[in-house]
Amino acid sequence: MGVLACCDRGESNKSMNTKLVSSIGAATRSRLVTVSDDTLLVDVAKLLSDTQISLIVVCDSAGAMVGVITKTNIVRLIGHCRGSSCRTPAADVMTPNVTSCRATDFLPDVLTMMAKHGFVHIPVIDEHFKPLGVVNARDALRALLAEEEYEGALLRDYVMGIGYQ
Numbered sequence: 001m002g003v004l005a006c007c008d009r010g011e012s013n014k015s016m017n018t019k020l021v022s023s024i025g026a027a028t029r030s031r032l033v034t035v036s037d038d039t040l041l042v043d044v045a046k047l048l049s050d051t052q053i054s055l056i057v058v059c060d061s062a063g064a065m066v067g068v069i070t071k072t073n074i075v076r077l078i079g080h081c082r083g084s085s086c087r088t089p090a091a092d093v094m095t096p097n098v099t100s101c102r103a104t105d106f107l108p109d110v111l112t113m114m115a116k117h118g119f120v121h122i123p124v125i126d127e128h129f130k131p132l133g134v135v136n137a138r139d140a141l142r143a144l145l146a147e148e149e150y151e152g153a154l155l156r157d158y159v160m161g162i163g164y165q
Contacts, residue, residue, distance in 0.1 A: 021110055021124055021135060022103035024143045028124050028133025034059050037066055037091035044090050045074050055121040057131040058094045064129040067094030070121075100125045103132060107140050114140075 021028070033047055034057045047056055048071050058067040073093050100123045101110045114122060114137050124133040 019107045019144060019147055020103065021101055021105050021107060021140075023107070024135070024139050025103065025133065027139040027143075028135055031055075031121070031134040031136055031139075032057065032123075032131055033134075034063075034131055035069075035090055036061070037089065037094070039090045041074070041077065041088045041090060041093055044069050044093075045078075048074055055123070055134055056090075057123050057134070058090045059131065065098065065100070065123060065125055065131050067091070067096040068098050068123060069094045098123060101135060102126070107144055110135055111137060111140050111144070 031052065033053050035044055035047070037058050037060055039058075044056055047053060048069070054071055056069045057065050058069060060066045067090075069090060073095065077088070077093055099113065099117060099119065101113075103124055103126075110122070114120070114135075120137050121134050123131050124135055125131055
């Protein structure tokens with residue numbers, strides 16, 4: 001299978017922030033769109049025309065992720081589309097070697113990996129490679145920023161003696 005793990009799960013998190021991917025589960029689930037590997041490319045393109053969706057997870061008959069298709073994949077193919085090639089199945093166009101993450105990965109680690117590879121979205125999968133959601137860098141950054149702001153407010157209140165009397 002062409003699924004690559006995001007983070008070295010054996011290595012401890014070096015970041016101070018311990019927020020997990022699962023902490024933004026609602027956002028990742030809202031971005032998840034899956035198709036079977038025999039879905040026609042024209043149907044995948046229709047799904048990608050939704051402005052909120054930039055990545056579609058392609059699954060096999062057991063529901064396991066086997067690849068992804070992005071708007072970039074579609075644009076490249078359409079640029080060379082001749083005759084019936086627009087009726088190509090998803091499996092022929094998808095990116096099979098997918099970098100993914102798990103709900104138990106640390107968000108800072110996932111964001112670091114996304115920045116390193118230039119990704120804006122990556123799938124969240126379970127131990128059976130079944131998709132659980134799609135991490136969007138903006139959602140992850142918002143969650144980390146909110147946590148940092150909350151911790152800053154707690155520290156400020158503690159130093160000022162507010163709420164600890």
